[in-house]
Amino acid sequence: MEVLDRYFASIQHVMAQTLESPNMAPLQRLDAYLDVITDLMSVSGWRYGCLIGNLGLEVSGYSELIRTRLQGIFADWLRPFLAVVVDAQRSGELRDDLSPEEVAEFLLAGWHGAILRMKVERSDEPLKRFRRIIEVTLFQSGRRQDKEPV
Template sequence: MKAGRELFLNLGFNGCGVQEIATASGIPKGSFYSYFDSKEAFAMAVLEEYWSDVEERFGGILVDTKLPPAKRIARYFHELSEEKAANNYAHGCLIGNLSLEISNASSQVRSKLSDIFERWEASLVRCLREAQGKSEITRHADLSNLAAAIIESWEGAAMRAKVEQKRWPYRRFEEVLLPALLQG
């Protein structure tokens, strides 16, 4: 999976074929189909592994009660953004990358992406609900829409940072947009 994730991040879904995936994974091309019915099925597995990894490494931030909920959200997105520096911001986010590249071509991948976005939003809604309960954000905020807007805005910053290969789109998200969204 890791080799496939790296290929998708570096070359995109359409930029690599089953042969490149098999070679990077150290398996014969024919063995690929022993594990996956199609390249799309592989992409869905890579996405699930990618999201599980994100949740494992960063999800705890959103439930860390040592910080107020709004600060948890800010820290969570800061840490996600900081991770992108390792590759000079050139990779972007696999979720956003594949959303743009293949969601129109594969209903299965689109469904997997939708599921991941829903899970991501749900984790933010839980933290936003806490923030609302502590009067950190307005009690009138539609938390589902707010969570979606935050994610969509961060994904936009990820896309721009990938193009520019610089941190400033993330910084603008963290310093300008996120505080405005959380003020409700």
């Protein structure tokens, strides 16, 4: 439990600097978060992924205590994603015909799925693929003009 809490504290620090930054537009905050996590994953040569995701896959079926803590962590992790989605929908950056809660859940779960594939492939391509797909499906303009394709 202590390892989980310490690891999540480091993720919360990243979220505070990116997803929760008052100095960036909503989708810039999302991009900044994804960039930082991608950079962290690259240090290990795409081998290790996310400790929370790894434990969720491997341990949650065996320990109710850890499963419950992971559930709480994911609930806390979701809040900044939801805030970004709500802000992006209000500003017209993100499609507003979808539930913000469902979009936030999709972003967090989809990103973790991409990280899992990244570990298997030992490549950043799954992360890039995830970003390309969200840009063309969720972003209001289909592809933002201020950013080159990932």
